[in-house]
Amino acid sequence: MTSRRTWWHRASLVAVSATALVAMAAPADAATAAPGVSTTASGTTTAASAKVDYGTWQQDCQAVMDQALPYVQQRTAQPRPGEKQAIVFDIDNTTLETDFGFSYPQPANKPVLQVARWAQEHGVALFFVTARPGILSAPTEWNLTYDGYRVSGLYVRGLFDLFKDVAAYKTAQRAAIEAKGYTIIANIGNSATDLSGGHAERTFKLPDYDGQLS
Numbered sequence: 001m002t003s004r005r006t007w008w009h010r011a012s013l014v015a016v017s018a019t020a021l022v023a024m025a026a027p028a029d030a031a032t033a034a035p036g037v038s039t040t041a042s043g044t045t046t047a048a049s050a051k052v053d054y055g056t057w058q059q060d061c062q063a064v065m066d067q068a069l070p071y072v073q074q075r076t077a078q079p080r081p082g083e084k085q086a087i088v089f090d091i092d093n094t095t096l097e098t099d100f101g102f103s104y105p106q107p108a109n110k111p112v113l114q115v116a117r118w119a120q121e122h123g124v125a126l127f128f129v130t131a132r133p134g135i136l137s138a139p140t141e142w143n144l145t146y147d148g149y150r151v152s153g154l155y156v157r158g159l160f161d162l163f164k165d166v167a168a169y170k171t172a173q174r175a176a177i178e179a180k181g182y183t184i185i186a187n188i189g190n191s192a193t194d195l196s197g198g199h200a201e202r203t204f205k206l207p208d209y210d211g212q213l214s
Helices: 005-015 018-026 054-076 110-121 134-147 166-179
Strands: 084-089 125-133 151-157 180-187 203-205
Touching: 054 110, 054 166, 054 180, 054 203, 084 110, 084 166, 110 125, 125 134, 125 166, 125 180, 134 151, 151 166, 166 180
Parallel strands: 084 125, 084 180, 125 151, 180 203
Antiparallel strands: none
8 A cells, every 4th residue: 555655745746747737738828818807906917027926916816806705795695596606716826826836735826715715605616627637636626625625626628628729628617517507606717718708707817917827
């Protein structure tokens, strides 16, 4: 039997390689955000000429979540009869701090976790749709759960999905969630590919600084 120490060592190696795998698999972000998305604290997403500063990123994420939380609170207070509400999240640099140091488990993006916790405590299901390959499914779900997210569903790319357009792949996963009877009240991500294609009542875009963040 594999010892617990050996298992953790292997899991850590898999997690440390996650960022590189995702970066190779995912295309560059589109220059323009999807219609109706929120902006950064400074009103732009154009800090691309310099290395992204962690404090600035957190401030900009908080500004977007300061818009998302009141909406989620209002929307959950007025559910339709029999409605099952859900929020869809991206993972890298959305729910997890992927590009700010290599560690396992990766820390939660605190402004996003705050909104997620409020939602899950009020009956909203949390779904995660990511460009990460399927081999990272187990350590990713464990990481999300460890950080405090209640995972109702995790969608990762299978072998054939790796050759498909990321935006189309993510749109299809949201459609599949709706087919299970959920109303997606919000879709939160940091890339246009996370948010385009519909199948969500509202979208909220975190900063990626013209593709500097995966």
